[in-house]
Amino acid sequence: MNLLSVKGLSVRYGPIIAVRHLDLDVDVGEIVCLVGPNGAGKSSSTLAIAGALLPSAGTIHLDGKDIARQPAERLAMAGVSLVPEGRRIFGRMTVQDNLIAACLPGRRPFDDPEIFSLFPILRERMGQFAGLLSGGEQQQLAIARAMLRKPRLMIVDEPSLGLSPRFVDIVFGALRQLRNQGVSLLVVEQSARRALGLADRIYLMRSGEVVMTGRSGSLAQDPEFEAAYFGKEAAR
Ligand SMILES: Nc1ncnc2c1ncn2[C@@H]1O[C@H](COP(=O)(O)OP(=O)(O)OP(=O)(O)O)[C@@H](O)[C@H]1O
Ligand SMILES: [Mg+2]
Numbered sequence: 001m002n003l004l005s006v007k008g009l010s011v012r013y014g015p016i017i018a019v020r021h022l023d024l025d026v027d028v029g030e031i032v033c034l035v036g037p038n039g040a041g042k043s044s045s046t047l048a049i050a051g052a053l054l055p056s057a058g059t060i061h062l063d064g065k066d067i068a069r070q071p072a073e074r075l076a077m078a079g080v081s082l083v084p085e086g087r088r089i090f091g092r093m094t095v096q097d098n099l100i101a102a103c104l105p106g107r108r109p110f111d112d113p114e115i116f117s118l119f120p121i122l123r124e125r126m127g128q129f130a131g132l133l134s135g136g137e138q139q140q141l142a143i144a145r146a147m148l149r150k151p152r153l154m155i156v157d158e159p160s161l162g163l164s165p166r167f168v169d170i171v172f173g174a175l176r177q178l179r180n181q182g183v184s185l186l187v188v189e190q191s192a193r194r195a196l197g198l199a200d201r202i203y204l205m206r207s208g209e210v211v212m213t214g215r216s217g218s219l220a221q222d223p224e225f226e227a228a229y230f231g232k233e234a235a236r
Helices: 042-049 072-078 095-101 113-118 120-124 135-147 165-180 192-198 216-221 223-234
Strands: 002-013 016-027 031-035 057-062 080-083 153-157 184-189 201-206 209-215
Touching: 002 042, 002 184, 016 031, 016 042, 016 057, 016 184, 016 209, 031 042, 031 165, 031 192, 042 057, 042 080, 042 153, 042 184, 072 080, 080 135, 095 135, 113 120, 113 135, 113 165, 120 135, 135 153, 135 165, 165 184, 165 192, 184 192, 192 201, 192 216, 201 216, 201 223, 209 216, 209 223
Parallel strands: 031 184, 031 201, 080 153, 153 184
Antiparallel strands: 002 016, 002 057, 201 209
16 A cells, blocks of 8 residues: 655756656555665655655655645654755754654654664763764664654665665664564665665666666566666676
């Protein structure tokens, strides 16, 4: 069943068209990855879906309800939480205060045991300034902040960016656990290899458009996907 259904979504920055006619679905209990090179329009898509950016065209439905053009706060109450690119935590606030600032009425308390069972390191770091955490710990904090809102759909933009393989494993493991707890996920990932390992389905974007989509299992076997992505990546 469709949880998120995006049709004909376009995003512009003045004359620049960042996203053109994006059609994208996330089913209940799915992890969907949005992959593509720099500037493909991945972040612009996620910002528009999460209500942080006004789309110039298109419809966005959550559970059949139109959520396009609603502010991010209202979408958070409706069950959509964004973990933005670059994590956007408050570096000069403690980990605890970052968590407190992310709470919504009627959702999880800042010290919900589920947060610490997923990210035990955060309990140890509660009194520290968030800016002093490692990149991997900051990413865990950013995801924890989104978890506090009890989302049905979590949108995570480039959670693996700049992380060591050990932290990528921790963060991706947490995303899988969240899915097992019933959260549906839309994850932006630059590396096609990592996306294939995480996602049920993948959308490959290039220059603002989806150029390929399919189940990870079949895309992994598809030479066209390999040409579109692995050819380039293999050279890295
Ligand atoms: N605030 C902005 N003002 C003007 N143009 C922008 C702005 N943000 C993004 N763009 C342009 O929109 C296009 C899509 O950018 P976007 O950040 O959505 O891509 P991305 O796929 O997330 O890239 P990356 O992998 O680098 O994060 C690019 O051409 C980018 O230069
Ligand atoms: Mg981006």
